Amino acid sequence: MDSxxxxxxxxxxxxxxxxGAAVGLTPAxxxxxxxxxxxxxxxxxxSGGLGLDLPTRPKTAVxxxxxxxxxxxxxxxxxxxxxxxxxxxxxDLVKALADTGVLHSAVDVSHRQTAIMVxxxxxxxxxxxxxxxxxxxxxxxxxxxxRTVLGKIEIVLWRMADDMxxxxxxxxxxxxxxxxxxxAARDAKA
Amino acid sequence: MLLIxxxxxxxxxxxxxxxxxxxxxxxxxxxxxxxxxxxFERYFFLRDNRKGDVxxxxxxxxxxxxxxxxxxxxxxxxxxxxxxxxxxxxxLPDPQAQAAATEGNGQ
Ligand SMILES: [Zn+2]
Numbered sequence: 001m002d003s004x005x006x007x008x009x010x011x012x013x014x015x016x017x018x019x020g021a022a023v024g025l026t027p028a029x030x031x032x033x034x035x036x037x038x039x040x041x042x043x044x045x046x047s048g049g050l051g052l053d054l055p056t057r058p059k060t061a062v063x064x065x066x067x068x069x070x071x072x073x074x075x076x077x078x079x080x081x082x083x084x085x086x087x088x089x090x091x092d093l094v095k096a097l098a099d100t101g102v103l104h105s106a107v108d109v110s111h112r113q114t115a116i117m118v119x120x121x122x123x124x125x126x127x128x129x130x131x132x133x134x135x136x137x138x139x140x141x142x143x144x145x146x147r148t149v150l151g152k153i154e155i156v157l158w159r160m161a162d163d164m165x166x167x168x169x170x171x172x173x174x175x176x177x178x179x180x181x182x183x184a185a186r187d188a189k190a
Numbered sequence: 191m192l193l194i195x196x197x198x199x200x201x202x203x204x205x206x207x208x209x210x211x212x213x214x215x216x217x218x219x220x221x222x223x224x225x226x227x228x229x230f231e232r233y234f235f236l237r238d239n240r241k242g243d244v245x246x247x248x249x250x251x252x253x254x255x256x257x258x259x260x261x262x263x264x265x266x267x268x269x270x271x272x273x274x275x276x277x278x279x280x281x282l283p284d285p286q287a288q289a290a291a292t293e294g295n296g297q
Contacts, residue, residue: 058199058254075254076198132191132204146199149206149252 012114012171018182022122022189025181028115028166031084034093037077038104049100050093054079061145061158072145072158080156080168114174118165118181122188127165129184131157151180192267194248197274198256211247213237214259215279241265243282247275 011027018025038046040056047054052064055073063070068085083091097106118126124135130151134140145158153176156168169177192205219225219233238244244264249257261270261282271283 058201075256078255132206147253147255154252 012174013116013178016178018178019118019120019126019185021120023118023120023126023185025178025185026117026119027178028117029084031082031110031115032091032093033083033108033110033113033168034081034097035107035109036071036079036081036097036104037106038102039077042100042102042104045100045102046097046104049096050081059140059144059146061143063143070158072156074145074147074156082168112170113168114171115169116167116174116178116181118167119163121163122185123163123165125188126181126184127157127167129187130180131155133157135159137162150177153177192269194260194269195272196250196253196256197258197272198254199250203250203253207250207252209249209251211249211257214245214247243270245279248272 011030013027016025016027036046036054043054043056050064050069050071052062052069052071054071055062058073061070061072066085069081069083069091072080072082074080081093083093085091094106094108097104124140127150128135131148133146133148140146140159142159142161145156147154147156149155150157150167150169153169153173155177158166158168160166167177167181193202194205194208195202196208216233219229225233241264243261246260246262247257248260249255257275258272259275259277259279260272261280262268263270271280273280
């Protein structure tokens with residue numbers, strides 16, 4: 001029997017908006033996320049499967065040609081792959097990786113995590129309220145990324161532009177993260 | 191806040207990203223089942239807990255996730271050096287090199 005009502009998955013931060021003149025806070029759109037682990041000898045084959053060069057330098061993110069897929073270096077054998085292109089929600093990255101035939105581990109964590117976009121001239125100052133890393137452009141340039149902490153939670157931070165950061169966090173912590181950043185945004189002055 | 195140099199991330203990172211993981215260079219016997227209770231106690235429970243420079247394991251748990259080794263002075267809380275897990279126990283750096291290597295570390 002067909003269900004009489006449609007049921008839609010709600011974004012954990014559905015409808016939330018925050019920030020002010022100098023910084024904006026917006027929930028990122030849905031994305032496919034893969035937690036990828038592999039040894040160095042598998043990196044080039046897996047890169048081929050994903051259509052981008054998996055970064056091997058610490059703290060570095062790589063984006064594919066059309067800007068829809070990215071790979072973030074988290075550790076010497078660990079990456080976070082994010083795809084929020086047209087296929088967002090349906091790109092079968094696990095299969096694309098499996099088809100390479102090389103030894104690796106790929107776990108779909110699309111719904112374990114969500115993300116908040118922090119944008120504007122006071123973006124770095126806002127994040128600095130809870131992130132202990134040096135977020136100056138010199139120490140944390142565009143396309144720097146890192147697993148780190150924000151307040152009491154673990155996040156993955158990625159600087160996508162001078163004044164734009166993506167904050168990946170576990171979905172059950174996203175309410176805390178959004179509230180923390182909203183509070184910090186009130187105090188941040190560019 | 192202390193800054194700890196992660197040999198995998200190749201940069202100094204805030205202490206809060208790390209977790210202490212006990213004394214380093216404790217070798218697990220490959221004949222575990224043959225240990226006497228006294229030998230097992232020594233391996234499993236007993237630690238030197240020295241005052242001064244100690245070799246420790248740390249984990250960059252909120253960073254790259256890797257275990258690493260560090261030499262830390264338990265009196266000053268100064269990190270003298272860090273190195274990758276699996277590398278042999280290094281000699282202690284001489285005091286002048288220590289000062290240079292840790293310069294800029296917050297205390
Ligand atoms: Zn590290």
